Amino acid sequence: MIKLKLERTPAPMWSKALIPIVAVVVTFIITSLLIILADANPFTAYYNFIVVPLSSKFSALEVLVKATPLIFTGLAVTFAFASGYYNIGAEGQLYAGAVAAAWVGATFTNLPAIAAVPLELVLGFIAGMLWALIPALLKIKLKVDEVVTTLLMNSIIMYxxxxLLNGPWRDPETGWPKSPEFFEAARFAQLIPKSRLHIGFIIAMVLVLIVYVVLKKTPLGLQMRAVGASKVGAQFAGINVNRTMLIAALVSGGIAGLAGVSEIAGIHYHLISELSGSYGYTGIIVATLGGLNPIGSTIAALFIGLIDTGSQTVSRVxxxxxxxxxxxxxxxxxxxxxxxxxxxYRIKRQ
Amino acid sequence: MGDFVIDLIAATLRIATPLIFATLGELFCERAGVLNLGIEGTMFWGAFVGFAGASLTGSLWLGILLALIGGMLSGFLMSILSVRLGVNQHVSGLGITLLMTALSLFGFRLIFGENRVLPSIAPFQQLNLFPNSAILGPIFSQYTLTYIAIFLIPVVSWILYRTTFGLNIRSVGDNPEATDAAGINVYRLRTIALVIGGGLMAVGGAYLSVAQLGSFTFGIVAGRGWVCIALIIFANWQPLKVLWGSLLFGGVQALQSRLQLTGIKLPYELFLSLPYIVTILALTLAGRNVSAPAALLKPYKRE
Structure with missing residues (x-):
């Protein structure tokens, strides 16, 4: 009998690029069991999942709409995880950004769009940073595990x-728990008439480039990746580990805040408690699939956006x-x- | 006033029950060195499997049993990722939560379709231990699962501190290298701990659907899993303190919902967010002194 054993060997470079593709295939094989359970043909189902949404202009644009918040949250998670800070709080930071934008959108009704939109973005970024601040400080000052604290902060902001929505921001006319509607100039411009695609997508794309450059081409990015690879090693190399992690945590929170601004100013126009479809948590999927690389995570966000759109087609058809x-x-x-x-790991003959 | 207090105590026990089950489940995982963030999804999964099982088989207890088995499978899946493969515990736990939530929603739609009327079952009856007492009667009119939950606390405490199995669980959580050197299979023990833990979490979830509600709603767990993560820290990883933490949380929640009914204006959201705020404060004050298992969050790799 041939004896086999698993042996640890470093992975070749090509396998890194191959993993997402193989993972998609394996996932489709596993989930096809559920499709068969639901009395449908897996091949027809995946055709409707992947191909149909891309075959009409309307639904292809809808893929981009669904991907937009995920690009933001994916970048937020990538930024934090790349430096070894496990920010699970993108969901809460997203809502913090949305609250700030909702405040601008209901308050400064005389501002022109050229002032209102940047104000929303800046305040949304700051709000996201502030919501990320407490866990970040606890982490670097007291070594409190950031995963639990960022997770708990998500629950706190929902309350x-x-x-807010059952108190000062309750709709005075209908009594529904939703904040006052954004004035016209505070809303993100539509990119294409009769579609929901808005400038949030463009902002996300610009941000992808910025995050890429920061992570890969600047000293800060190098320090962040060093800290992410090994905190002890980075310390020896003379890097201020705490400062680097603090920056990563706060910027990550800010980017997640922008996701909230984009969703509220681009799609909903008022704050509701269902604003995010778990985009903060899905951002973790996106960042992991993208290999903690800004470009990779954007591709992953587009793919998840496709699955989101496709699942509606599959359900309908x-x-x-x-x-x-x-x-x-x-x-x-x-x-x-x-x-x-x-x-x-490699399988080797013993 | 007397009635108010009696009613409050009874409600506290009812609210604390799912928390006790799930927190004890999480305790097994964490004492063995694995933070299982799959708890929220596993509770939701338990609520779904329990409800679907009870309504398809017609037996409530069979529903609970199926939830227990379903939860053990969820814990086993977590063990493959976080123990066998050594995947980062945070991300794999959240992945389990996302998967079990999605599977439950999918399964619910598949079995029950899209109904205008929520499917429901006749839930468990409460069991009155003191039918002749005006005070103890109402307090101890509880679901059998509540009595089981309270009974489980000394049992778990005994297992963890008085049996070889419990000693081994605690030692793989504190020093897996030394435990391995002593000839104990770290992977196997952590897997068993996660399987037991997942089962308890799912029973906690099934309590909500099979005992308390008699139906399955999409908001049925509503962050209770995260409360349990907080309770563990609050309880300093000790089973007996889990009881006090759960009762305290249950009491605060029972109090706020009763005060709300009386029309007293209170920011009830503040009450509901208290356990989270208190946990963060507790972590801040305790800092590094919290007696978390030393090897928590560290995947074990046998070289």
Whole structure:
């Protein structure tokens, strides 16, 4: 009998690029079991998932609409994770940004768009940073695990928003828990008539470039990646680890805040407690699939946007529950995580 | 006033029940060195499997049993990722939460379709231990699962501190290298801890659907899993303190909902966010002194 054993060897470069593709295939094979359970043909289902949304202009634009918040949150998570700071709080920081934008959108009704939109973005960024500040300080001053604190901050802001929407911001006419509607000039301009695509997408794209340059081409980016690779090593190399992590945490919070600004000023025009469809958490999927690389995470965001749009098509055409999209996304995350580690192993004859 | 207090105590026990189950589950995982952020999704999954199981088989207890098994599978999946493969515990745990939530939503739609009327079952009856007492009667009119939850606390405490199995669990959580050197299989023990933990979390979730509500709603767990993560820290990783933490949380929540009914104007959101705020404060004050298992969050790699 041939004896086999697993042996640890460093992964070759090509396997890094191959992983997301193989992960997608493996995920589709696993989730096709659920499609069969729902009495549908997996091939027809995946055709509707992947191809149909891209075959009409309207739904192709909708993919970009759905990807926009994920590009932001994916970048936010990438920025933090790349420097070894596990910010799980993008969801809460997103809402903080949205609250700031909602305040601008309901208050400064005389501002022209050229002033209102930048004000929303700046205040949204700051609000996201502030919501990220407490966990970041606790981490660097007291070594308190940031995962638990950022996670708890997500729950806290939801109650804060509930208090706002059931209190001072309750709609005075309808009594619904939603904030006053944005005035016209505070809304993001539409990019293409009769589609929901707005300038938030362009802002996201610019941000991708900025984050890429910062991470890959600046001393700060080098320090961040060094800290991410090994805190002890970075310390020895003379890098101020605490300062680097603080910057990463706060900028990450700010970018997540921009996701909230983009969703509220581009799509909803008022604050509601269902503003985010878990975009903060999905950002973790996006960043992981993208290999903590800004470009990779953008591609991943577009792919998840496609799955989001496709799951609605699949549900409409084949009657498969729309939540199949969520199952595919989370399975993809777990499969990718597993494969990222498995690539370091080879099966050898003993 | 007396009735108000009696009612308050009874409600506190009802609210604390799912927290006790799930926190004890998380305790097993964390004492073995694995932070299981899959708790929120596993509770949701338990609520779904329990409800679907009970309504398809017609037996409430069979529903609870299926939820237990379903939760153990969820814990096993977590163990493959975080123990066998050594994936970062934060990300794999959140991944489990996302997956179990998605699977539950998918399964619910698949089995029950899109109904205008929420599907429901006749939930568990409450069991009155003191039918002849005016005070103890109402307080101890609880679901059997509540009595089981309270009974579990000394049991878990006994397992963790008085059995070899518990000693091994604690030692893989504190010093896996030394435990391995002593000839104990770290991977296997952590896997068992996660499987037990997942089962308890899911029963906590199933309590919500099968005992308390008699139906399954998409907001049924509503962050209770994260409360449990907070309670563990609050309880300093000790089973007996889990009881006090859960009762305190249950009490605050029962109090605020009753005060709200009386029309007293209170920012109830502040009350609901208290456990989170208190936990962050506790972490701040305790800083590095919290007695978390030493190897928590560290994947074990046998070289």
């Amino acid at each position: 804060f928003i509930s208090a 084949l009657g498969v529950p729309v939540y199949l999209g969520d199952v595919v996304q989370s399975t993809l995350l777990l499969v990718t995580l597993g494969m990222l580690l498995l690539q370091n």
